Amino acid sequence: MTTAPQRAKPAEQRERNLVEMAWDPITRIVGSLGIYAKVDFANREVAECYSTSSIFRGYSIFMKGKDPRDAHFITSRICGICGDNHATCSVYAQNMAYDVRPPALGEWIINLGEAAEYMFDHNIFQENLVGVDYCEKMIRETNPGVLAQAERTEAPHAGEHGYRTIADIMRSLNPLEGDFYREALAVSRTTREMFCLMEGRHVHPSTLYPGGVGTVATIQLFTDYLTRLTKYVEFMKRVVPMHDDLFDFIYDAMPGYQEVGRRRVMLGCWGSLNDPEHCDFRYENMSDWGRRMFVTPGVIVDGSLVTNDLVDINLGIRILLGSSYYDDWADQEPFVRTDPLGNPVDIRHPWNQHTIPKPQKRDFKNKYSWVMSPRWFDGENLLALDTGGGPLARLWSTALSGLLDIGYVRSTGHSVVINLPKTATLPETTFEWRIPQWNGEPLSNAIERNRARTYFQAYSAACALYFCEQAMNEVRQGHTQTWSPFTVPDEAISCGFTEAVRGVLSHHMVIRDGKIANYHPYPPTPWNASVRDSYGTPGPYEDAVQNTPIFEENPPETFKGIDIMRTVRSFDPCLPCGVHMYLGKGKELRTLHSPHAFGPL
Template structure:
């Protein structure tokens, strides 16, 4: 199937774990010349781990603590998916106050994660391509930030995400790897001090999100039109902008997020029958142009192109421990290929927004405590198959939503300070259960089977297994492999691309003694002293390829490969 000449990016940086991406280029001929684009892409998870095997034979109550160590970026979602799987196996439901505390803890975590991704992991490419200095890393140092605004939002994001993590620590004991959840409830109570400390931080977080994050997104959206016009002219193609970069399959899967503490039965309904978890803040669903109820029996993992000797096409509850086979001839990844109803589905923030709000969003930006009003965050999905800009828009929308709901949950906790926090249960001799949660990167599934009071089987199907999957038994590429097809591979450096898009000498660096420059020359002045003049350049057969746009596509899915592969020899 493989082994033609390929452009290789290994490893992809600014992500958790080890990801290799291979690209087969082809020529696109237009009236302005020949241009290289991606014909086919192959995503390889090259990390080799063993969590499902490690958990076997242990006390079931250990699982939610141990599975947090799968990832240092997204430990909290693993804890929540695991604790819900354990609760299903124990036949116990958390108390209403515990659900509220969990929503606060995980809501703060979500704010941190979406800000970090938007500004630190994906933001640099967006800032460079869209000529938007606040989101460019502060390559010209403190002077560049203070005098030119280069990296001002980037730096602000680092500070504000810390405030969100402090809230996680207030309720979880520490971050990462919080310690306060327990099957049936929490090991921490709502106190006036915890509530007040969290509210104080939320005031700062909410204002930054409302005033900086929203403004930055709208500025990028406006600049995106210029990008579309410039690239259309340069390549002589119909290119609207970043909505035409990174389109995948048009299928989107969400497990739901933030259950209603007064209607937890609705949250649990998906374990027995198809459900949309419609009382939760974010709904479950399978979107293929409209949202259908989530049916977990339709989830299966395929391994034809994965380094496993396991049976292919099984639901997680029917899977055995991983059986590695590194010599498998067709395989190219440690990731499996999850599919829903036999089709390729994308998971992540855009999947959550589509399954909850459809394609048009109007989110009030209003402080629930002070009444401070910043109008609405309004957005209509620009590409029904997904895109770089649509995924970013979804993260911004979810950060606004979550920031406001954390306020409401904190205020509601005031009436629960003397309520029972945990429904205790002894470890059953036998039991099994699913935990279904949405990590920031997308749908996260944990499955546990208990036998003789110990873990007999444990499975994780995580967001990046969905998004970064290899081809399946039917030859269908994964979501990111699909999204990379057709992406432009310029034979130019980053400064040269930027000069082609923005030839005007309108970047005033006189405050740093450099005078007026074009955007590309300004970037060159910043990158060259750092040894980054050939940023994102890869070589094949003596030719250079700039992979900035392909990396932007990959990073728009917020990869976490540490989560995606779990094997031990």
């Protein structure tokens, strides 16, 4: 068993044994994320952390002057993982700009595609990437005492998932060898097929357009989707209890582990999966149709819901520069002074942003990353919101709003209830995700971000069952139109809001003379990976890693940083599209060999 260090004295009164360590690039994620930390081995905690991204891409620059109808095809290429989320968000922004409302069937098809994307991406990340952090090989290398305890610990839900001990679960997660690891890979193929049935191609949709989709809708199409979905539902009936057993064991085996990756609860969710009965994409009605989404938008601070109004959410977005490699644009003429409701729009809102890159040498006391610092202004404070990896914020916001009840999923004000119907070999099953707490306080940490990812897979599957029913009803009634015509206006401002796999996603567009005058996509990465802002506030990765306790049993000479990596990967990091490595001995506060974080894993 590994225990957390005692924190009897303030940091300035304790003996410190600081060692600078770097993990760059972070393995098992997409992109160029680096973590630079000072680890205090005397007190077994991280004293300081900086998050960096070494790549500039510039989509907001080369979108200018483009035909707005091309926006979703171009912005889809922002990411080779969740490109369809960008395409969908761009289409939403275009629908607003063109004042077009897709037919209901077209919206159900988009929802089915997005639900399949959530299932696909969360499955492959949870089981084949972040799951390795908890596999038997990793635990053996970093916490052999915990593995010995896992061998002796019976799994409480063994009858549901089939693994007798916690160690058996860990062995099943071993990369390339574990049976569950391999099963999850096969499942990811099925979910990708589900997406392609709806939107033609993964990950850059070929049938998704403003005004709807070009998919030919038939009962056979939805039957093919439903057949695959039913297999996934059966899979999830085993996955949820398996992960509950694993994560609960981690808490029991390492008392104090709730502090790993913990930060103040400041969560953002922009909502996703529109209800075509209510969504007309008009900004003037956005407060209402936003609340009718099947994932309810919301900003949660210290466990309480601040707002679930998309207009408030939109107007509160601020883009700060702080420690990023850009020049300020505060003296530039704003593109937008008021929104369509007459509300003033801040100069630091995405509608008014100018992207002015300024490459320079990395300096942790000044500028050190290409990631800007999005913040949300609550009227008094600029909050460094995070997404909880996506699912934690989505479930938390939906639960608190208590607006959803479609049979398969229901929000209660404090939880989300998920009903999965009878499948080939397993009975009807009900899961309840409850807002996480520890000693009566709301809890946002590494374990709960991962746990929420498992539950949201089941949530997505349950929603997809409902979407399938609605789509089939449309076809049976002869409502087979999937697209509505539109015209591009000479002047417009618009925004699209949805949830990418790993969290909040917005696209803000300004059209002048029929062309794009300004365009800014803000995916979850800038929010989660943001750097210290203009006021010195660290971004969520940095904040979550700083002060996190170290439970790894290895001495400094063979330290892998598994607790740090679990914290970062719990956010499901994705920094497309290249990996830029820094090689060298680096600067150390004392002589110490610091091996690469994980070797072949």
